[in-house]
Structures are given as structure tokens and as C-alpha cells.
Amino acid sequence: MTRRRPSHSRPAVTLATIAEAVGVSRMTVSNAYNRPDQLSPELRERVFAVAEELGYSGPNPVARTLSRGETGSIGLVLDYALTTAFSDAATVGFLHGVAAGAEARGLGLSLVPRIDGRHAALVQSALVDGFVLYCVPEDDPRMDAVRARGLPFVGVDFDPGRDLVRVNIDDRGAARATAGHLTALGHRHFAVVLPYETYGPTGADAEGRATHHVERERLAGWREGLEAAGVDWSTVPVATSAGTGVETGRGAAAELLDRAERPTAIIALSDALAMGVLEAARERGISVPHQLSVTGFDDVPEAALTDPPLTTIRQPHQKKGSEAVRLLLEGEAAQSVLLPTELVVRASTSPAP
Numbered sequence: 001m002t003r004r005r006p007s008h009s010r011p012a013v014t015l016a017t018i019a020e021a022v023g024v025s026r027m028t029v030s031n032a033y034n035r036p037d038q039l040s041p042e043l044r045e046r047v048f049a050v051a052e053e054l055g056y057s058g059p060n061p062v063a064r065t066l067s068r069g070e071t072g073s074i075g076l077v078l079d080y081a082l083t084t085a086f087s088d089a090a091t092v093g094f095l096h097g098v099a100a101g102a103e104a105r106g107l108g109l110s111l112v113p114r115i116d117g118r119h120a121a122l123v124q125s126a127l128v129d130g131f132v133l134y135c136v137p138e139d140d141p142r143m144d145a146v147r148a149r150g151l152p153f154v155g156v157d158f159d160p161g162r163d164l165v166r167v168n169i170d171d172r173g174a175a176r177a178t179a180g181h182l183t184a185l186g187h188r189h190f191a192v193v194l195p196y197e198t199y200g201p202t203g204a205d206a207e208g209r210a211t212h213h214v215e216r217e218r219l220a221g222w223r224e225g226l227e228a229a230g231v232d233w234s235t236v237p238v239a240t241s242a243g244t245g246v247e248t249g250r251g252a253a254a255e256l257l258d259r260a261e262r263p264t265a266i267i268a269l270s271d272a273l274a275m276g277v278l279e280a281a282r283e284r285g286i287s288v289p290h291q292l293s294v295t296g297f298d299d300v301p302e303a304a305l306t307d308p309p310l311t312t313i314r315q316p317h318q319k320k321g322s323e324a325v326r327l328l329l330e331g332e333a334a335q336s337v338l339l340p341t342e343l344v345v346r347a348s349t350s351p352a353p
Helices: 015-022 026-034 041-054 061-068 082-087 089-104 119-125 141-149 171-184 203-209 213-227 246-257 271-283 317-333
Strands: 073-078 108-112 131-134 153-156 165-169 190-194 238-240 265-268 293-295 312-314 337-339 342-344
Touching: 015 026, 015 041, 026 041, 073 089, 082 089, 089 108, 089 131, 089 271, 089 317, 119 141, 131 141, 131 317, 153 317, 165 171, 165 317, 171 213, 171 265, 171 293, 171 312, 171 342, 190 203, 190 213, 190 246, 190 271, 203 213, 203 238, 238 246, 246 265, 246 271, 265 271, 271 293, 317 337
Parallel strands: 073 108, 073 131, 131 153, 153 165, 165 337, 190 238, 190 265, 265 293
Antiparallel strands: 312 342
């Protein structure tokens, strides 16, 4: 067996070591890595050649960050795991917008997902110059961790806050438009499909328990739209299931559609949930839209390809992301933004049977 030399047998190579070998100052070597315009190309190449020969791998990124006081990167704090984020079309669109905004300004992007037991620690240790927070509840410990860092931050899909610059859409107005569209078609027997397993059994109960801005505002918008047509919100059933995707919608809709008195219209919090509702209806031989109207929210690319194509609310996911980066970099001059939405009527809704 070959015996390895102890790690302390070879002294660490530093900028000073390279400077001595090249015959220049330590500052000259530092400039070769950090301020290349200060040196001639020939001298830089000579510094790099000696550094490589000595086994120097480059400046320590953490030490360089501390000395400069900036990292050149922004942190994106997500309210769910990365596997969930990358499988949700609406979030992927938002991520694309954040990445485009950072790329246009020559910045890096660090993703800070929800990991049980490490929420705040990931925020505290992130090497970033500021944060974009996406759908994080106001009472989440990560909010305290962000504020404690003293770095600038911007919220996306947040309630109004004294110290918070936000990028939002009018979730309530958009939800109200959905309800108005369905009541204008004559529907009076409604149900709502939501993610997770923390809501119900009625719209009024769900609205009182909602913890996220998006859910609270959309529930309030549906209530306002339905009540304007004489529908009693406290009797509108709400079904939920574990998760946030298509299978979640399918499971929740099964509960609603297996009732003796099933709804004529189901409103889903997202397009993914609405797609699950369509699957549950198809499995039971319930015709959409002739026996059941279904609506979603987001207008992800798949919404136009479902059978039938989905009536939904279009929101600018990528614009949300790029605007968040813009506001983050504007600093104290930044003003909160409210982006427009649009009701997109397709074939999944029709007059009540």
C-alpha cells in the first residue's frame, strides 16, 4: 500500500507565494484574478502559468465575497421543494423570468427551497446580495431570517407590508371574474378544489384557514363573485387532497363528483388542479362542459391542450420574475407592481345543464 504524505507536508499556495515566484507584488497577482484590466495580457498569462505550476486553484470565493462586500448573486426563496418547483409549469415560468432578469444584469442566481428543519438556516447561509421571496407566508421563520440579514428583498404574491416591495397580480379581481363568468352562464351549484389537506369543508371555512396571500385573495374573489349572484358561500363545498398537482385535483374532484348532489361547476385554484378535475370527470363519464364546467387559474401552456381546452385566468409568470429582479436592484427607489390578468374562456365552460 502506498503511504500518502501528510497534508501539512506541503504549505498552502497563496497569492504571496505566487507573487514571490513571479517577482511581482501580491496586489499584481490579485489583480490578475479580480481586475484583469489593470494588467497586460502577457503578465496575466505569466501569473496564471506560475499559479498552475504551483497548484493554486484560484481565490477562495467566500473570502473574496467578504472582502468585496458583494457576491454578484441573488437568492430566490421558494415555499416548496425544488422537485415541486421544477414540476409545476407556473413556477417554471416564474423561474424563467427571474433567471432572465438576473442574466440580463450579469448576476448569478441561488435557489433557496423549503427543506424541513433547515428553512431559516438556508437563508442565513446563502451567499447573496438580496432576496426574491416567492409565495412565502408572512409568519414563516424565513421572513425573520431575511430581515435579520439586512439585505434588500422583494416579495412576489404577498400581502401589502410596511417594509415590503411587492410584485403581485389582482388575484381577487381575477377570481371574481371567473365566478362572474360562471354565474352569467346560469350556474348556481358550485364547488372549489384546493391543494394540500388543510381546508374545508366549505368556502367560508377555507377562507378563514388560508395561510397564503394567493389562496386568501382567490377565495375572497370567488366569494364576492358568487354572492353577487345570490349563491350562499357558506354552503359551497371545498375538497382538497395531498400535494399540488394533477393527481391532487383528481383526488379532490372524485370526492365532489361522487356526491348525490354534485356541482355543475368546479373552480380550481390552479390549472394543474383543474386538469385533475377533468380526469376525474372523464373517469365517471361526466361530460365537460355539458354536465360540468371547470375553470383553472394560471394559463400554463398545457391549459390550451386539455380535452376540452381549459377556461382559466392568464397571468404573466415570466414578467413576475423579471420585475422582481428589477425592483430588487432599484433599491429604495423601487415601487410595488401590480401586473394585469385576463380571463381566457375556452371550451371547458358552458351554460348550466
